Structures are given as structure tokens and as C-alpha cells.
Amino acid sequence: MNLANFENWFGEKVLPNLPPNSVIVMDNAPYHNRQTERTPMKFDTKVRMLEWLQCRNIPCDESMRKDELYAKVRANKPAEKSFAVNLLAESKGHQVVRSPPYNCDLNTIELAWVNIKRHVREHNISGDLTATNMLNLVDATFQSVTASDWKGYCKKVKETEEEYWARDGVVEIAVDEIIFNTATSEVRKTQTHKRKTVTVKAIDHMA
Known part of the structure; x- marks a missing residue:
């Protein structure tokens, strides 16, 4: 799969067959994420940054x-990225x-794919890997x-998401306790140092 094939398939085969106002869940494969106006990155050329800024009438030379x-690019970049497939879906009401x-x-x-691949592997008993057989089996x-x-x-x-949220809460509590204990330890060290200093001064005075 590549970008051109995916976008053609998405526009010609997927969108026309969806119910109205559908929500399409998509992963982050590179061919899903073509940006309509890519913001220059730190390692882009100076010419690319100039062109991007000038197209938006942002003062530069x-x-x-x-x-x-690049500082100007960062200050003026869009809050969200604009993806070609998003715009295509939105144009059809999705x-x-x-x-x-x-x-x-x-x-x-991904869970569905795991079971699909296992099913194909278990049922391809003959070992026939021809395109026709594999397409029929899939x-x-x-x-x-x-x-x-x-x-x-x-x-x-x-369930997995809820487990992650629960773990995240435990981690936050643990980090807070570490920070608190560290701070408390530093305070105790400071107080102990002050007491030692006062004691030494008192002994010097008595001497």
C-alpha cells in the first residue's frame, strides 16, 4: 500500500459505502497522514521556511x-495538522x-488482524500460496x-485503556510522594546543618 493507492481506495471505495455521519477510526500509518500544508521542521532548508512564511504574509527576509x-514558523504554525484524508471525509459528512x-x-x-492471520494460517493446510487461493482464504x-x-x-x-488510566494514577501518586520525600529530606538536612552551626558557635563563645 502507498499513499496514492490508499487515497484513491479511500475516496472511491470506502466513503461512498459508509452510512451518513460516520466516524472513521484510523491508525498512524504514513500513507494515512499526508498533510495538506506541512509546517517546516527544524531541519528543513532556509528556503522552505522562507516560502512558508511568505505565503502567509509573515514578515521575513x-x-x-x-x-x-524557525522561531517565526513555530510562533505561527497551526494548532492542529491538516490531513488530506480528513478533508476528504469531512467533504462527505464524515x-x-x-x-x-x-x-x-x-x-x-489490531486484535481483529491477529485472529484473521491466525485463521488464515490454520486453514491454509495445503500450503498453497498462490494469489487466487490466498485471496479466497482471506x-x-x-x-x-x-x-x-x-x-x-x-x-x-x-479494559486495557482503563488499566492504563489506573496505572497512570498510581504513577502520579508515587512521583508526588518521591518529590515530597525529597523535599522533606532537604528541609531536614538544612535544619540539622543549622543546629550544628548554632552548637559550634555556642561552644566557640564559651571557649
Whole structure:
């Protein structure tokens, strides 16, 4: 799959077959994320930064250093990225939401794929890897996924998410306790040091 093929398939095959006002959950594969107006990054060329700023009528000139130009880019970049597939979906009355990056266990489709691949592996007894046989086997496997299966995948993801939230709360409490104990320890050290200083001064005075 590549960007051009995905966007053609998405626009011609997916969107026309969706119910009105659908919500499309999409992962962060590179071909899902073509930006309509990519904001220059720190390592882009000076020319690219100048062009981006000038297109937006933001004051700049060629005499400025690259770090100065990038500071202007950061100060004026959009709050959210604009993706081509999002705009395409929105033009048809749908909405695209993206799953969290680097958390495939929070992506329901990943659970479905695990079972689909296992089903294909277990049922390809003959070892026939021809395109025709594999397409027929994959199609039959897709058809075997039921609404009940999907409901179970969603339930599992929700349980995983709730477990992460619970762990996050435990981590926050633990970090707060570490910070508090560290601060308390520093205060005690300071107080002990002051008492020692006072004692030494008192002994010197008596001597």
C-alpha cells in the first residue's frame, strides 16, 4: 500500500459505502497522514521556511538566520495538522479520528488482524500460496468475523485503556510522594546543618 493507492481506495471505495455521519477510526500509518500544508521542521532548508512564511504574509527576509526563521514558523504554525484524508471525509459528512501512536493494543483492528492471520494460517493446510487461493482464504476469513467478535475486541481495548488510566494514577501518586520525600529530606538536612552551626558557635563563645 502507498499513499496514492490508499487515497484513491479511500475516496472511491470506502466513503461512498459508509452510512451518513460516520466516524472513521484510523491508525498512524504514513500513507494515512499526508498533510495538506506541512509546517517546516527544524531541519528543513532556509528556503522552505522562507516560502512558508511568505505565503502567509509573515514578515521575513533572506538576511535572517535560519533559527530566527524557525522561531517565526513555530510562533505561527497551526494548532492542529491538516490531513488530506480528513478533508476528504469531512467533504462527505464524515469524521476521522486517529488511534494513539505507538499503542497498538489500544487499536481494536489490531486484535481483529491477529485472529484473521491466525485463521488464515490454520486453514491454509495445503500450503498453497498462490494469489487466487490466498485471496479466497482471506475473503472467507473476513466474512467469518462477526459483530459479536468485534464487540469483544472493543471490550478488550476498553479494559486495557482503563488499566492504563489506573496505572497512570498510581504513577502520579508515587512521583508526588518521591518529590515530597525529597523535599522533606532537604528541609531536614538544612535544619540539622543549622543546629550544628548554632552548637559550634555556642561552644566557640564559651571557649
